[in-house]
Amino acid sequence: MLVNLWLVGAWIALAIIVVVLVFVLNRRRRRREGVAVHVAHSDRLTTLPGYAAALRRYRVLLAAVLIAATLLAAAAVLLSGRLVSLTTVQPEMRNRDIVLCLDVSGSMIDYDAQIVETFSQLTEEFDGERIGLVLFNASAVTSFPLTSDYAYAREQLDTLHADLVDPDTDWAFANGTLLGNGSSMIGDGLASCVMRFDDLDTERSRSIVFATDNYVAGEQIMTLPEAGEFAQSKDVVVFGLNPGDVDSLDYIGEFADEMREVVEGTGGTYWALEDPAAVPSIVEQVQARQAESFTGEPILVVTDEPTFPVLAGFAALAAVMFVGWRLRR
Incomplete structure (x- = not known):
């Protein structure tokens, strides 16, 4: 039952990643498909310090969302594989x-x-x-x-x-x-x-x-x-x-x-x-x-250890949502 819940959680996480990425890519596509405005000497605009800073910030945010999405996917995979610790006790x-x-x-x-x-x-x-x-x-x-x-x-x-x-x-x-x-x-x-x-x-x-x-x-x-x-x-x-x-x-x-x-x-x-x-x-x-x-005879004790991938997954999901919101601005 626990494994099934982890699998459901993994699929939900992957679905959220797909939705966020589709939203970001779709927004970029709409911007490219918008009405083009021809501006003379635009190369001067790209050399402005403000434009360069904005471009760097956009690239950093894009890299951050990709990293967070990768971390979220990795956490989902780990959870689906059911992390456990094995110990042997002798009562x-x-x-x-x-x-x-x-x-x-x-x-x-x-x-x-x-x-x-x-x-x-x-x-x-x-x-x-x-x-x-x-x-x-x-x-x-x-x-x-x-x-x-x-x-x-x-x-x-x-x-x-x-x-x-x-x-x-x-x-x-x-x-x-x-x-x-x-x-x-x-x-x-x-x-x-x-x-x-x-x-x-x-x-x-x-x-x-x-x-x-x-x-x-x-x-x-x-x-x-x-x-x-x-x-x-x-x-x-x-x-x-x-x-x-x-x-x-x-x-x-x-x-x-x-x-x-x-x-x-x-x-x-x-x-x-x-x-x-x-x-x-x-x-x-x-x-x-x-x-x-x-x-007594040794007993193998199997203990589920989902804490780290769950926390990492929640942190990655929060990062994806935050960076996605920042990319919209």
């Missing part, structure tokens, strides 16, 4: 990937809205890392894949939070999470989140923020300890958030102990959801892993 990137792994089984629904708020807090603290969100129950689905577009990630988390707190929600966010023998397959859910990491051959920091009460109600393909070993084999660190780890729920102690043992076995830490130190501690530990940044 700085973080070599950390974080998958937010959320249990959306029935025992977790009352806590999930709060956990999603916690996830939103995490995204506000990260800078340059890639994050993704996986929801699981009997099976796992990717809510959004690993991305460094935090605006998009927060938009998805806000939408999920709105669905969770809406009393008339249609539970569409849970579509695809019930394809299994039972519900709340904790081990399968963690293993699925480990499998969401890409580029496993590259050296990157990979972490999972794993939110579940670890209350299994079905037949799992992989137990939680087995899923923890799978995470260790892929060099994935798991940080656990357990909303069920509260003093009033004594029955949850066994599940909490198993979850704590698994996540700590991967090099991560275990937190009760209500612990105010959970979010800042997780962020600090994630950012402490391979904290150095690396340079």
Whole structure:
């Protein structure tokens, strides 16, 4: 679109040049075709200082209009060719990937809205890392894949939070999470989140923020300890958030102990959801892993540079119009 506008401007400039030149030449032709008046001894007139000065001024103005018209044409040609500058930049990137792994089984629904708020807090603290969100129950689905577009990630988390707190929600966010023998397959859910990491051959920091009460109600393909070993084999660190780890729920102690043992076995830490130190501690530990940044692939940046030919064209056009007006006098 920009190139087309420049072409239109170039044609307009050339048209103006043609009009001005035609006007000047036509005026000169009319003067030559006017009624001739024979003057004796006219050679004496041409030797007068005033006549000589006027002739020099006319020649200077004529040369000026030709130069200005040439400059205007050159500016139009440059604009039509689209002047650009090429630079190569290498963006700085973080070599950390974080998958937010959320249990959306029935025992977790009352806590999930709060956990999603916690996830939103995490995204506000990260800078340059890639994050993704996986929801699981009997099976796992990717809510959004690993991305460094935090605006998009927060938009998805806000939408999920709105669905969770809406009393008339249609539970569409849970579509695809019930394809299994039972519900709340904790081990399968963690293993699925480990499998969401890409580029496993590259050296990157990979972490999972794993939110579940670890209350299994079905037949799992992989137990939680087995899923923890799978995470260790892929060099994935798991940080656990357990909303069920509260003093009033004594029955949850066994599940909490198993979850704590698994996540700590991967090099991560275990937190009760209500612990105010959970979010800042997780962020600090994630950012402490391979904290150095690396340079991304070179990107060629093309920048339009029309300023000089545009200014030169306007100056030349103004000069053509002014000198043309002076030639009429």
